[in-house]
Amino acid sequence: MGIRVLGIFVLLHSGVALTISKASGNPADLHKIDRNAFLKALPNKLAHAIEQFAHQPPSTLRSDPPCLEGDGVNVSDGNILRADRYEERAEKGRCDAPQGMWAHSRSAPIRKWKYAVMADVLGLGPTHTVLDWGTGCGTEINTAAAEYGFKAMGVDLVKANVAWAQQHNSNAKYCWTDPHRLPFPDESFDAVVSNAVLYHLDGLDNELQGVQDILRVLRPGGCGWMAWLGADHGDRVKQSDWNNVHIPGVTLGTIHEMSTLGRTEYKSPTAYSVLFCKDT
Ligand SMILES: C[S@@+](CC[C@H](N)C(=O)[O-])C[C@H]1O[C@@H](n2cnc3c(N)ncnc32)[C@H](O)[C@@H]1O
Numbered sequence: 001m002g003i004r005v006l007g008i009f010v011l012l013h014s015g016v017a018l019t020i021s022k023a024s025g026n027p028a029d030l031h032k033i034d035r036n037a038f039l040k041a042l043p044n045k046l047a048h049a050i051e052q053f054a055h056q057p058p059s060t061l062r063s064d065p066p067c068l069e070g071d072g073v074n075v076s077d078g079n080i081l082r083a084d085r086y087e088e089r090a091e092k093g094r095c096d097a098p099q100g101m102w103a104h105s106r107s108a109p110i111r112k113w114k115y116a117v118m119a120d121v122l123g124l125g126p127t128h129t130v131l132d133w134g135t136g137c138g139t140e141i142n143t144a145a146a147e148y149g150f151k152a153m154g155v156d157l158v159k160a161n162v163a164w165a166q167q168h169n170s171n172a173k174y175c176w177t178d179p180h181r182l183p184f185p186d187e188s189f190d191a192v193v194s195n196a197v198l199y200h201l202d203g204l205d206n207e208l209q210g211v212q213d214i215l216r217v218l219r220p221g222g223c224g225w226m227a228w229l230g231a232d233h234g235d236r237v238k239q240s241d242w243n244n245v246h247i248p249g250v251t252l253g254t255i256h257e258m259s260t261l262g263r264t265e266y267k268s269p270t271a272y273s274v275l276f277c278k279d280t
Contacts, residue, residue: 030263032120033120033262039051045251050123050277053123053190053222054122061188061189061190065129065153065184065188065217067155083157083179083200086136086158087160089101090160091160095137095139100137100139101161102265110264114265115143116144118144119150119193122191122225124150125148126148127190128191129153129189130151130193131154131155131188131191131217132153132154132155132194133182133193134157134195134200135156135161135165138154138162139165141154141172153172153174153175154172155183156174157178162174179200180209182214182216185217187218187219187220189222190218190222191223191225192217192224194227197226199237202236203236204241204242212247215247215250218278224276225274226275227257227271228257228265228268228271229272230268230271231264231266231268231270239270242274249278250278251279253274253275254272255273255275258271
């Protein structure tokens with residue numbers, strides 16, 4: 001079945017009324033988004049920074065970032081909101097099923113589509129080295145890396161996920177990470193993408209510290225996209241909290257996922273993304 005265009009009008013926070021198409025729920029309906037319309041929905045400065053990133057000359061980051069392995073953490077002791085479930089799911093072999101680290105398999109096609117959206121919007125391609133922070137089973141970044149040709153690295157705090165991802169995915173490399181410190185030297189990546197992870201740090205101050213570490217491993221001019229925030233139980237940080245955040249040397253903004261993308265996992269009505277680019 002083709003895309004069922006409902007032609008709903010959404011008043012975006014930029015004040016631009018934009019027609020978006022809404023898919024019927026069939027995975028085959030997951031279509032490319034209109035990149036220009038997406039950029040118009042962002043604050044002008046952020047849209048400009050993303051365009052600059054997408055059109056920069058090829059990155060000089062051509063070697064694989066070394067992965068500095070740690071000793072591992074007990075996930076339950078790491079002040080990570082509701083993350084012990086990921087160890088349980090990994091032990092139950094959930095990476096072998098479409099649901100991966102999620103509660104329901106119906107999120108699977110949307111997750112893959114979302115990684116493609118991130119790649120399209122950021123203009124990722126063979127000249128980029130990309131980190132997927134909280135990669136889970138690593139399937140989504142692996143598929144996007146194969147399709148878009150960028151060099152990919154996935155990290156997760158659950159060692160069993162990293163082992164599974166290394167064994168089953170050939171288009172990306174994976175390594176374990178401490179939840180509070182990425183195992184890479186400064187300025188190792190052109191872009192950092194992440195879906196359903198940042199909120200596990202639990203609270204705006206902790207999320208800000210997490211983003212500071214992501215900024216550390218991003219090269220100047222690089223961009224990050226933290227998706228599916230504000231949707232899970234216990235996530236106290238709202239989109240409006242992030243709209244009031246100012247980080248020196250960084251251009252930052254948010255999107256409401258259902259309004260701007262037309263869909264998100266479980267159609268979560270409060271899900272939002274935080275996007276940012278580091279100044280050159
Ligand atoms: C809901 S899953 C999302 C997996 C994948 N990104 C996706 O969209 O399917 C969240 C993953 O983030 C990992 N995670 C949570 N907090 C993390 C942190 N601070 N650092 C690294 N990984 C983290 C969990 O172990 C889990 O595998």
